[in-house]
Amino acid sequence: xxxxxxxxxxxxxxxxxxxxxxxxxxxxxxxxxxxxxxxxxxxxxxxxxxxxxxxxxxxxxxxxxxxxxxxxxxxxxxxxxxxxxxxxxxxxxxxxxxxxxxxxxxxxxxxxxxxxxxxxxxxxxxxxxxxxxxxxxxxxxxxxxxxxxxxxxxxxxxxxxxxxxxxxxxxxxxxxxxxxxxxxxxxxxxxxxxxxx
Numbered sequence: 001x002x003x004x005x006x007x008x009x010x011x012x013x014x015x016x017x018x019x020x021x022x023x024x025x026x027x028x029x030x031x032x033x034x035x036x037x038x039x040x041x042x043x044x045x046x047x048x049x050x051x052x053x054x055x056x057x058x059x060x061x062x063x064x065x066x067x068x069x070x071x072x073x074x075x076x077x078x079x080x081x082x083x084x085x086x087x088x089x090x091x092x093x094x095x096x097x098x099x100x101x102x103x104x105x106x107x108x109x110x111x112x113x114x115x116x117x118x119x120x121x122x123x124x125x126x127x128x129x130x131x132x133x134x135x136x137x138x139x140x141x142x143x144x145x146x147x148x149x150x151x152x153x154x155x156x157x158x159x160x161x162x163x164x165x166x167x168x169x170x171x172x173x174x175x176x177x178x179x180x181x182x183x184x185x186x187x188x189x190x191x192x193x194x195x196x197x
Contacts, residue, residue: 006040006183014190016170022047023195026060027187034173041066043191052081054195056188067091067184069192081196083188092185094192103128105148109189114180115154119162119189122149150193154178162190170194 011030016023027041042060046053051071058064065086071079078098085091092111100106100120104127109117121127126146147164159178165171174190176183 009040009183010176012040012174012176012187012190014172014174014187014194016194018169023054025191025194027056027191030173041187043187043195045195052079052196054188054191056184056191067188069094069188081188081192083185085184091182094185094189096196103131105150107150107152107189107193109152109185111180111182111185114178115157115159117152117154117159117178117181119150119152119160122151122161152189160186160189162193 009029012027013030013036014025014027016025023045025043029037029040039059041056043054043056053070055068056066058066067085069081069083073079080093080095082090082093094109097106104124105121107119149163151158152160159181161175163173
């Protein structure tokens with residue numbers, strides 16, 4: 001899928017692959033009913049890297065890079081992840097707001113010359129319940145039953161929604177309503193919500 005066509009796509013499905021040593025994700029275009037189409041990206045987390053690094057390719061052959069994101073500093077709490085195009089030029093960044101995320105996961109997504117987006121868990125009560133669940137003894141092997149959803153907005157205007165679906169494997173529906181949001185940046189952020197969790 002050419003980058004101009006990618007920018008016209010407003011729905012994606014991000015599915016985690018079952019692998020042993022690294023996180024891998026397949027990203028497909030999607031219709032309004034959730035039917036998936038062609039592969040638009042394949043993400044692979046670099047194993048054993050000093051700083052978190054993920055490469056997104058145009059497909060599973062891994063011949064052409066779509067974009068990458070990497071932590072600006074290794075082993076730093078609240079690090080900023082810079083997203084770069086296939087030539088290494090920055091196209092945006094994102095970071096988690098650590099203190100706010102103690103109660104409700106919150107991210108900030110920046111794209112040059114566009115509004116700064118704040119992405120947070122949609123349901124504050126479920127976010128709090130999830131944190132309580134994590135502290136209960138014996139729950140480390142039992143996943144939290146309710147999936148979390150994120151809304152990314154500039155003020156009251158939502159630009160992107162990322163919704164986790166029920167299932168054994170991590171799978172997310174991404175809906176973009178902000179026409180000027182770079183789809184590469186949006187896909188990178190959606191992958192990061194799972195890969196960096």
